[in-house]
Amino acid sequence: MHKQDTLRLHPDILFRAVPPEGVLVDQRIPSVMVINESGLRMMELIRDKGSRQAVIDALMEEYDAPAEVIRADVDAFLDDLRNRDMLS
């Protein structure tokens, strides 16, 4: 499942930083949610990089954590987005 590398957010999912967290709007419900700091960063990377591997690479540059931990965190976050139908 995570081998599918290309990532694109659903066009009805919009978000902005309200430091240190973020606000996410799901236009389909519609609802406004709060996303935490790491969730916000992953959303930004998905939007800007567009691939799972690029998101992982960028986070490895930014955080001093073992690669497998970062990979697992990213995959868990992507699973959550998929479950909410937030990736198109």
Place this chain on the structure above:
Amino acid sequence: MYHSVIRRRIREQGLLHGIMLELTYACNLDCFFCYNDREAQGEPLNPEQYRQLFDDLAAMNVMFVTFTGGEPLLYPHFFELGRAARERGFAIRIKTNGHAVRGATAQRLKEEINPLLVEMSLHGATSQTHDRQTRVAGSFNRLLRNIREMQDLGLRPGLVSTPTAWNEQELEAMYELARSIGVPLRFQGPVGPRDNGDQSPLEIQPSPASWERLLELGERYRQAPHATAFGPPVEETGQEDKGETAWCGAGSEEILVDPFGNVFPCLHLRWSAGNLHDLGIREIWERSKAFPAARELSEETAGQMREKKPRQLGAPLYCPGLALKGCGGCNSC
């Protein structure tokens, strides 16, 4: 959490969260109580200036952009602006009378802008009452037809109404109508004077009893009336914040820009903060004293009103901006 954490944070940190753009005061309807000053003069902002504004707002992490008017679809570059806003990732609300939102226009709205909400005014539950307000025959039936078309296209229509002496017998019928067509309805008010100071719209204020009735209906239909123009941007997650120190979002949640680039803290607090012909929005936001003053007014109002049941122009609501225009201060004490 959005309510309790984010709204307070944007105010405390002085972040800008939303902006309302009055694109034009031209309109294809002619509502008796319209507050716009159609004689207002100035140099309209051009599409390039709006694009620059959107770039700046995106860099400032603004989430909500609302297009309003007049009738915003009559602004000659409406779709160009809508696309530009969409490309920059804003959640877009469009406040329109809905009269022109059909056919190819409705389709373009969905495909090119995909707004979060298309909010339209409902003035009654019958064509007689609605059209009496708009002064355009057939506007009620056309609104209902257009709403169906919008729903078929996957647009998200919403309705807003202002209680008046003309529709006060139809408040429940309006809720029922909205429910029957599957569109959320919220009430706002009270009717205020026109922006040029003309008080004649106040002639059609509903009776105080109708406001009480509206509160009861609001409970039943799970909708509370909002102080003028102030409502949550969309349905929110989370509970109301019991420790909230502000009365309303003046100067933080949704600032206002008129068609000529004048920037104000909100719809009814027309304190000049600057003009986009002279300065960028970031400079205006960071330098103008009008926004902190508006936030302060909101907090002072909360301090004065929290334990009271304020009424303004007969309504169980209180807008400090309207009060400063000389419309009914708090008469609860």
